[in-house]
Amino acid sequence: MGDILYGLNSAQRTAVSSEAEVLQVLAPPGSGKTKTLTSRVAHLIRERSFKPWNIIVCTFTVKAAREMQERIRAFVGEELEKKLRIGTFHKIALIYLRRYGKLIGIPDNFGVADTNDSMRIITRMVKEHKFSLEPKVARDRISRSKAQGIDCEQFLATLQQKKSSVGQNAIAEKQEFAEIFSMYQTQLDRCNLLDFDDILLRCVDLLRRNPECVSNIEAVLVDEFQDTNGVQYELMSLFAQQRSFITIVGDPDQSIYGWRSADVKNLGRMKIQWRDTLTVNLEENYRSSGAILRAAQKVIEQDETRPPKQLQATHSIGQRPVLRKLPTAKAEADWIIAEIKRLMALSGGLLKLTDFAILLRTASLSRNIEAAFGKAGMAYRMIGGKKFYDRVEIKLLIDYLRVIDQPAHSEAVERIINEPSRKIGDKTTESLLKEAQGTGQTLWDLVRRIAQGHQKSSTKLTTPAMKGIEQFHDVIASGRKRIEKEPTGLADLINLILNKLSFQSYLKQKYPEDHESRWANVEELIAQATDASNQPPEQLSLDDEGLPSVDGTEVIEQSPLTSFLANVALSAATDQKQGEGGDEVAQATVSTLHAAKGLEWPVVFIPACYKGSIPHSRADDNDEERRLLYVGMTRAQVILNMTFPLKGSSQNEGAELSPFLSEHGMNNFFEEHGPSISERDVHALANTLGRDQPTMEAIAESKKSLERDEDNYWPVNGEWPLEELAKFNNGQADDSGPVYGNTRAASWVTASVTMQQEGVQGATSFSSGFVSVKQNYSKIMEEQEEKRLKALDRRAAEQEKVSQGQAPKGRKRQIEGQGSIASFFGKKPRSGPELDKSSTSNPSTTRPLPPASLPRTSSAPLRDVSNINKPSELTSSKPLDSLQHRVSAAPLQRRRPLLHSSSDPTAKTDHGYVFLSSSPPQPEKDDKDEDEPAEAGPPAFTKALVGSFKPASTFHSTTMQSAPTQRRTLGLGRMKPWSARGGKR
Numbered sequence: 001m002g003d004i005l006y007g008l009n010s011a012q013r014t015a016v017s018s019e020a021e022v023l024q025v026l027a028p029p030g031s032g033k034t035k036t037l038t039s040r041v042a043h044l045i046r047e048r049s050f051k052p053w054n055i056i057v058c059t060f061t062v063k064a065a066r067e068m069q070e071r072i073r074a075f076v077g078e079e080l081e082k083k084l085r086i087g088t089f090h091k092i093a094l095i096y097l098r099r100y101g102k103l104i105g106i107p108d109n110f111g112v113a114d115t116n117d118s119m120r121i122i123t124r125m126v127k128e129h130k131f132s133l134e135p136k137v138a139r140d141r142i143s144r145s146k147a148q149g150i151d152c153e154q155f156l157a158t159l160q161q162k163k164s165s166v167g168q169n170a171i172a173e174k175q176e177f178a179e180i181f182s183m184y185q186t187q188l189d190r191c192n193l194l195d196f197d198d199i200l201l202r203c204v205d206l207l208r209r210n211p212e213c214v215s216n217i218e219a220v221l222v223d224e225f226q227d228t229n230g231v232q233y234e235l236m237s238l239f240a241q242q243r244s245f246i247t248i249v250g251d252p253d254q255s256i257y258g259w260r261s262a263d264v265k266n267l268g269r270m271k272i273q274w275r276d277t278l279t280v281n282l283e284e285n286y287r288s289s290g291a292i293l294r295a296a297q298k299v300i301e302q303d304e305t306r307p308p309k310q311l312q313a314t315h316s317i318g319q320r321p322v323l324r325k326l327p328t329a330k331a332e333a334d335w336i337i338a339e340i341k342r343l344m345a346l347s348g349g350l351l352k353l354t355d356f357a358i359l360l361r362t363a364s365l366s367r368n369i370e371a372a373f374g375k376a377g378m379a380y381r382m383i384g385g386k387k388f389y390d391r392v393e394i395k396l397l398i399d400y401l402r403v404i405d406q407p408a409h410s411e412a413v414e415r416i417i418n419e420p421s422r423k424i425g426d427k428t429t430e431s432l433l434k435e436a437q438g439t440g441q442t443l444w445d446l447v448r449r450i451a452q453g454h455q456k457s458s459t460k461l462t463t464p465a466m467k468g469i470e471q472f473h474d475v476i477a478s479g480r481k482r483i484e485k486e487p488t489g490l491a492d493l494i495n496l497i498l499n500k501l502s503f504q505s506y507l508k509q510k511y512p513e514d515h516e517s518r519w520a521n522v523e524e525l526i527a528q529a530t531d532a533s534n535q536p537p538e539q540l541s542l543d544d545e546g547l548p549s550v551d552g553t554e555v556i557e558q559s560p561l562t563s564f565l566a567n568v569a570l571s572a573a574t575d576q577k578q579g580e581g582g583d584e585v586a587q588a589t590v591s592t593l594h595a596a597k598g599l600e601w602p603v604v605f606i607p608a609c610y611k612g613s614i615p616h617s618r619a620d621d622n623d624e625e626r627r628l629l630y631v632g633m634t635r636a637q638v639i640l641n642m643t644f645p646l647k648g649s650s651q652n653e654g655a656e657l658s659p660f661l662s663e664h665g666m667n668n669f670f671e672e673h674g675p676s677i678s679e680r681d682v683h684a685l686a687n688t689l690g691r692d693q694p695t696m697e698a699i700a701e702s703k704k705s706l707e708r709d710e711d712n713y714w715p716v717n718g719e720w721p722l723e724e725l726a727k728f729n730n731g732q733a734d735d736s737g738p739v740y741g742n743t744r745a746a747s748w749v750t751a752s753v754t755m756q757q758e759g760v761q762g763a764t765s766f767s768s769g770f771v772s773v774k775q776n777y778s779k780i781m782e783e784q785e786e787k788r789l790k791a792l793d794r795r796a797a798e799q800e801k802v803s804q805g806q807a808p809k810g811r812k813r814q815i816e817g818q819g820s821i822a823s824f825f826g827k828k829p830r831s832g833p834e835l836d837k838s839s840t841s842n843p844s845t846t847r848p849l850p851p852a853s854l855p856r857t858s859s860a861p862l863r864d865v866s867n868i869n870k871p872s873e874l875t876s877s878k879p880l881d882s883l884q885h886r887v888s889a890a891p892l893q894r895r896r897p898l899l900h901s902s903s904d905p906t907a908k909t910d911h912g913y914v915f916l917s918s919s920p921p922q923p924e925k926d927d928k929d930e931d932e933p934a935e936a937g938p939p940a941f942t943k944a945l946v947g948s949f950k951p952a953s954t955f956h957s958t959t960m961q962s963a964p965t966q967r968r969t970l971g972l973g974r975m976k977p978w979s980a981r982g983g984k985r
């Protein structure tokens, strides 16, 4: 086992080995906060003899917990690591509630109400009682209140006090909310459910009243502390009440969960509560190259209220980030895929598909990106979007399991009683529910009694409905019997349900289009259940190990089904997809910016950098939006590409560049096109990533597959490439062609004319009046050719000057026919500083890069951004003549291969392209980010061609079916009990 302090810098060492009882480690992104926290845990165990089961480590996501477990395991070994109490706040709170909940009146075997359950309960109440509050508003308010530690009772008490001092209208509104809050809580109690907020709130209640439950806790450590809310802070204090030994790591600049009641003020609160808190600041960034950090810092510094902070790059300056303009969101997605391919090929295998991440402001922006991945046959995984357990067929089966586990869960009973159809209509269900409530029973109790003939229902039941109730009762009762007999037989239980429901036929009938992929999801669920049941019994009960025994409570063996369902409910992250042999399949990552927190990738793309997307049109706090962009930018290690479609996916108006990127001076920090990558650049990338350098031969070989070395297909000013325009003339265009608003194909020209008249950037100039594409094509070509020739003249003149010893104006390489970065920002190009003699004497030499052996640390603080323009920092300057992108006037061919299926002639689309979208437009909206208006859906997927492609994997619902013989692993690792997860990964 390695030396814990080895490789740490001095600030990190201080933090790891500090004697301080209460310690705050504050640091910017990529400075090793998580590394420091994990090393401190290892240090406490190995050097200070803390017992792992007496240490609580709270993380923000399941993924982060797993990564920390892995790092800690390397220091202390698997045995000890497994005994740590590590996980999200919810996960840890749940352990305490299961074990000691009885002390505060929480019944055994309570269930967890997920967001859908909560929403459904509230929606029904609002409808039933004709409340005026929107259900979502009410739900968010309840959640916010609980996140601040205010439960229903407290809310009602405060309301009583306020009644005299607040106006009548305000009281009426509050009164209504209080009623909803109270009814909602009653319904949760009736169903023996706790919602996510309750899990934390009730645990606070438990630990306040029964401190003996945490009497063993020696140390509490919290990651991403800036995103804790009030109740999580409270919980942390209560976990630590015995010894007040606390270590937190955080970064106020990365506080991005204000909308979920996170309170960055908790940092100050902590210092007041524990006066002797020691703060250690880390300043060196080990993740990103200097140019990326400078751009990110320039963004975060726009917030003038924030205290200035030092951030030092330890890597060389590297490639300047890119801010790329493209005509539409679809073109943007195509560009991203082309760049991924280009960078992989130019890097000679240094960069693999797994090294790329596309980070989105909202999950709903993923459609074009997913479609482009699908079309390219490239695998990707989705984090933070539609999750496996949110898929309709999986949700349905999980509901059956929940009812079997806990029949009091009336919400779930209501959802499945007529799914698949049993001729029990909505009205009947509603009436049964009322009847159950009226007679003080759960819905299941009533159904059971009716089915068994013990109760005559006051609800009018038709003969088919009566039969349906009996069938439903049979499924649940048989399931309960089965699981009682064989508690670990989860897969058998699922199979029993599938048989009873004739689930495969049901899927075929209900989803004729994609029933196979849905069935594949079901198979995946069975596989996960099998894995969960195969855990040895000692691992199933590991959660309880080391908890102090408290009078009046005993260790209750949690059934595998309950444990499985709790993990499903808390599952917020997903595992890497496993290949057939158990090896990891290379896949890019598509994630929301929020879900990317704490993670890193060599290459990061941030699409849709326009106003309305970031900052989001519905965001309350612009500073938080800026921090979100900052978090996204600082995930990149060596290459950061930000893009801006002139037409966003959901706008009919032209998009406006994000104000965070259009601020004065920002253009100095970006290139306007993807980087040129020379062999030297590849070596520099390898150096920064700490990887082996690929050989020249490997680079030369992988370059052979490239159609173009440079990012010069899409003009940098956001216009359409000639090749795309030509498709329209030849009638070859698919729907990826020029789109302005909702106008396509021939009418696009008229639209363009209008846009031109309106001065919309990117619209090609035409004479006004209606003109067909054919009529205008030659004109476009002429214009473009003229532009190209002019540019050639300009470049020749510049070269002339260079050869005469004059530096060219502007320090950056311009790709033929493309505008400057200044044009990106709608400004006149600025002339840059003159290049020094050494760099201009020979325009064909590239900037000398530091040899791989040079130390990677530069001590220049990043706050000094003035030297960004120094010629020595230019990352590439190819010989000018090698950069000339030859635009051929004709013939313009389709670049993408025509793909035909021998077996299915219909597999070819009208335009000869195959569309491999792995995700259809998603009908369901599941988070606050999801309700942007959707664009028209992509062309339908043609499944006969799948065999010739590597399937894209996604956590979104998928329309793509892998070959039948292939084992279908749809992107989710096997579900294991939390305690067991770390051990295998």
Ligand SMILES: Nc1ncnc2c1ncn2[C@@H]1O[C@H](COP(=O)(O)OP(=O)(O)OP(=O)(O)O)[C@@H](O)[C@H]1O
Binding pocket: 007, 008, 009, 012, 027, 028, 029, 030, 031, 032, 033, 034, 035, 036, 251, 254, 286, 287, 597, 598, 599, 600, 634
């Ligand atoms: N002393 C060090 N020497 C070399 N590499 C380091 C050192 N400290 C951290 N790193 C590396 O820097 C990268 C970022 O570290 P880590 O994820 O711990 O940072 P962080 O501060 O938690 O970042 P963020 O706040 O963005 O989540 C990791 O790849 C880590 O291995």
